Amino acid sequence: MHDPTAAISVRDLQMSYGDHVVLDGVSFSVTTGEVVALLGPNGAGKTTTIEVLEGFRQPSAGSVSVLGADPLTAGEHWRADIGVVLQSWRDHARWRVGELLDHFGRFYAPYATADRPRPYPVDELLHMVGLAEQGRSKVISLSGGQRRRLDVAIGIVGRPRLLFLDEPTVGFDPMARRDFHDVVHRLSDLEGTSILLTTHDLSEAEKLADRILILNNGAIVADGSAEQLARDVAGTTEVRWTTDGQRHVHTTDDGTAFVRQLFEQYGDTVSDLEVRRASLEDTYLAMVADSAIVAAERIGS
Amino acid sequence: MSAARTALVTGARRGAIEFRNSLQTPSDIGYYIIGNLIFIVIAVLNRDAVIDGTALPTMLFIFPGILAMQLAFTSTYGLATLISTEREDGTLLRAKSLPNGMTGYVFGQVTRTGLEFFFSAVILFVASTILIAGVWGNGAVAFVALLGLLVLGLLSAIPLGIVFGSIFKNPRSVGGWGFFVIAGIVVISGLFFPITGLPIWAQVIGQVFPLYWLGLGLRSVILPDSAVVVEIGESWRTLETLGVLGVWAVVGLLLAPVLLRRMARRESGSSVEARRQTALQRV
Numbered sequence: 035m036h037d038p039t040a041a042i043s044v045r046d047l048q049m050s051y052g053d054h055v056v057l058d059g060v061s062f063s064v065t066t067g068e069v070v071a072l073l074g075p076n077g078a079g080k081t082t083t084i085e086v087l088e089g090f091r092q093p094s095a096g097s098v099s100v101l102g103a104d105p106l107t108a109g110e111h112w113r114a115d116i117g118v119v120l121q122s123w124r125d126h127a128r129w130r131v132g133e134l135l136d137h138f139g140r141f142y143a144p145y146a147t148a149d150r151p152r153p154y155p156v157d158e159l160l161h162m163v164g165l166a167e168q169g170r171s172k173v174i175s176l177s178g179g180q181r182r183r184l185d186v187a188i189g190i191v192g193r194p195r196l197l198f199l200d201e202p203t204v205g206f207d208p209m210a211r212r213d214f215h216d217v218v219h220r221l222s223d224l225e226g227t228s229i230l231l232t233t234h235d236l237s238e239a240e241k242l243a244d245r246i247l248i249l250n251n252g253a254i255v256a257d258g259s260a261e262q263l264a265r266d267v268a269g270t271t272e273v274r275w276t277t278d279g280q281r282h283v284h285t286t287d288d289g290t291a292f293v294r295q296l297f298e299q300y301g302d303t304v305s306d307l308e309v310r311r312a313s314l315e316d317t318y319l320a321m322v323a324d325s326a327i328v329a330a331e332r333i334g335s
Numbered sequence: 336m337s338a339a340r341t342a343l344v345t346g347a348r349r350g351a352i353e354f355r356n357s358l359q360t361p362s363d364i365g366y367y368i369i370g371n372l373i374f375i376v377i378a379v380l381n382r383d384a385v386i387d388g389t390a391l392p393t394m395l396f397i398f399p400g401i402l403a404m405q406l407a408f409t410s411t412y413g414l415a416t417l418i419s420t421e422r423e424d425g426t427l428l429r430a431k432s433l434p435n436g437m438t439g440y441v442f443g444q445v446t447r448t449g450l451e452f453f454f455s456a457v458i459l460f461v462a463s464t465i466l467i468a469g470v471w472g473n474g475a476v477a478f479v480a481l482l483g484l485l486v487l488g489l490l491s492a493i494p495l496g497i498v499f500g501s502i503f504k505n506p507r508s509v510g511g512w513g514f515f516v517i518a519g520i521v522v523i524s525g526l527f528f529p530i531t532g533l534p535i536w537a538q539v540i541g542q543v544f545p546l547y548w549l550g551l552g553l554r555s556v557i558l559p560d561s562a563v564v565v566e567i568g569e570s571w572r573t574l575e576t577l578g579v580l581g582v583w584a585v586v587g588l589l590l591a592p593v594l595l596r597r598m599a600r601r602e603s604g605s606s607v608e609a610r611r612q613t614a615l616q617r618v
Contacts, residue, residue, distance in 0.1 A: 081605050088432070090603035110338060114434040120604055123611050125426040128356040137352070140345040141433040144338035188429070200604060 036099035041066050041196050041228035042087060047096035049082050049252075056082045058252040060096070066195075069222045069229045071243035073236060075322040078249045080232035084200050087230065088118050101196055114145035114152070117194030117227075119202055122185050124174075131176070131184060132156050132169035135191055142192035153191050162220070163187045164213050179210045186214065190221065197221065199231035203238060211238075218242050236318050250321050264314045274308040281306075342435035343442050350446025357451065371458045374401050378466040386529070391562050394467045399553035400526030402459060406485065407546050409452045410492040411499065412517050414444060416509045418500025422598065423614065425607040431599050441497070441595065448493055456485065470557065477556045484556065484580075488549040491580045494587020495545075501591075501598040505610070526550045529565035538567065545583040552576040 036043040042064040049057035057079045064070045072080050085091040086098060089105030098105060103112050126134055139153030146152040160166045163183040168176060176184060182205055189197060199218075203211050219242075221227040233239050239246045240260040248256040248263070256263050271289030275282050277300055286292045289309050296304060336344070357363040377397065384393040421427055430440035463470045471478060503509045523533065523541035530538055530547065541547045554562065555571035563569055 085603045085605060088603075090428075090431070110434040113432075113436075116432075118432040120425060120428060120432065121608065123424050123607065125421065125424045125429060128360060129352070133352065137345065137349060138429075138433060140348075141342060141435055141439060144336060144341050145434060192434075 036097070036102075037063060038102055039066065040064065040099070041068070041101060042230060043099040044083075044087070045097045047083065047086065047098060048094045049079070049086065049091075050094050056252055057093075060249070060252070060254055062247055062254055062257060064228055064230055066228055067222065067226045068245060069218065069231070069243050070245045070247060071239035072230060072232045072247050072249055073234065073239045073318070074232075074249035075234055079252045080234075080249055081200055083249070084198050084230065084232055088116065088198055089113075111145065114142055114192055115195040117189040117192060117197040119185050119189035119197070119199045121200070121204075122173075122181050127172070127174035129173050130169070131165060131171055131173060132160060134173060134184075135159060135187055138188055139191045145192070150193050150195075152193050154193055156191075159187050159191060162217055164210070178205045179207060182206060183210065183214070186217065190227075193225065194227060196228045196230070199229065201232055201234070203233070203235075215241055234322075236315055240314075248318070248321070255321070260314065271309060271311045274306070274310075275304050276306040277303045338435055339438065342438040346439035346442025347446045349439060349443030350448075350450060353443065353447045354450040354454075357447075367455060367458070370405070370455065371462065374459060375462050375466065378462065382466065386565065389562070389565070391558070391565075392467070392469075394463075395470065395558060396529075396554070396562070397527055398459075398463050398467060398470060399557050400550055402456060402485070402553055403488070403524075403526055403546060403550040404521055405455050405459065406452055406488050406549065407492055407517060407521065409455065410448050410489055411496040412509070412513055413451070414448050414493060414496030415499035415503065415513055416506050418444065418497060419503050419509050420506040422500075422602065423505055423607075423610045425611075427599060428602045428604065428607055431602055437595065437599055441592070444497070445493055448496070449489055452485075452489060472559060473556060480556045481553065484549065484552045487577070487580045487584065488545070488552075491545040491549070491583035491587060494584070494591040497591040498587065498594055501594040505614075520544050520546055523547075524550055531565060531567060542567075542579075545580050548576045548579045552580070 036045070040063045042062075044063065045061050047057050047060040049055075060079070060083060062070075072083060074080050082091065086093045087100050087105060089100075089108065092106060100108070101112060101115055105112075129137075135156045139156065142152040157166075157169070160169050163186055165180060165183055165187065168180060173181070173184065182202070186199075186202065189199070203214055206214060218229060218231075222229055231242065243260075245257070245259055246263055247254050256266070258266060270285050270287060271292075273284045273286060273289060273292055273296070275296065284292065289311065293307070293309060378394050381393045381397070385391055386393055386396055418427075427440065430436035433439070499509065499513060503513070520541075523537045524530070524544060524547040525533065525538075525541060526546070530541055533541070551566065551572065554566075555573060555576070563571055566572075
């Protein structure tokens, strides 16, 4: 059974194309108002997961509930509550930025409620994503980063209850990235929007998300806040030292106990001691490297 | 306003904005100019010609044919190309992500196609008034009937454009095959010479498609009654014309939404991304 109060609830989601298994039993949930990052290397199944939740793809097996409905059969009311940030390419190139937002916004007007006025006023929206100067520009004249901000604006023009962001900051410069983070915080803090975003960038997930799900090879391998993950996933400590000119490396779960024992055993002969707790980043990078090797082998075979 | 009505009104606005955008794009304006320039050149060159064995000016016979062909190309070939282009570039996926977005998209395409065709038609009307003597000889009622036929023609052809646009995978294949198919249909539809001059098998195939009937209907309101002698059975067959165009319109309007929904169901960000990668590699 799905928790009816959850914004997203996924149980044992499976997806395969022929023999190729993309998702192998993914389960997680997102509570209302929560910002969750789906983190993982390329090819981990992030986009497939998000497309199933958006109702754009039919899963091979498993059950999915988004805002209390099955995305494949939910109606237009449900669609009005969902915001999707798509990657633009060359669609609507001849449209003016402000006109395009106004046009898309009109579809949401019949779904306005007292607590959720729809659509977002275009000027406010342009200001929020940093395109106030470009309202009258044609879409084709925007830079890559500006276009991406327009994608974000289109995704939130209907003031969604739940927002999906697939790799939102690819191609952003650091400034645009910070502005975008402000937008996400504003949406979740002031509007109570639940947000699910995918990224392969750990630092972005740490900055934005209340909770991080790490997806690797089609399965969730870690689920928790950045602090929890740092404790649970990382956990291990690496100790390096030298005795009698000989260099040693040892990995342990309890660095303090190991070092105490080390000194008890070898005393003054221990030198060049280094104790380093593996960070979440180390663990994640190791994971990315593993899947890069797997991918390289797949291409090579 | 109900959500469905909002989608229709917003879709119509969309069509109007896209038409305006088209008028602001040099390549599109060039297309309008060249298309109509060809007609003007033909009209000037043939101003004194008559159809063999009759006193009927050739241009008076060709004018309805040009109108019908223009309609067929704009609302079938042009629309199909645009829909498959917009599927490839993600426009359709955006429509799908909006509440009632597909309704708005389809209504926008219908509006834009109608505006584009009537824009060209007005240019043709003006040019033919100047260049073809007696072109409006049948009076005001005939002109209203002409406009009505053009609307019926659009209703029978636009769903075909939507169907072809949703069948072909990308605009390149519409461009290749679609062009030859439509050009072939134009030839066997007797738009520029009497269909009775074609072999019987070609006449039979020609009469299956709505284009022959649109051409016949337009000739019946533009040409003098005496011109009926070059038609099949020496009759304008008005009831048959309305019947065949009506059947095509109804079948198309029933079929088009089903095919569009089927096409839209398969759209996702990654399928757009995959096509984007293929298209970029080709460039």
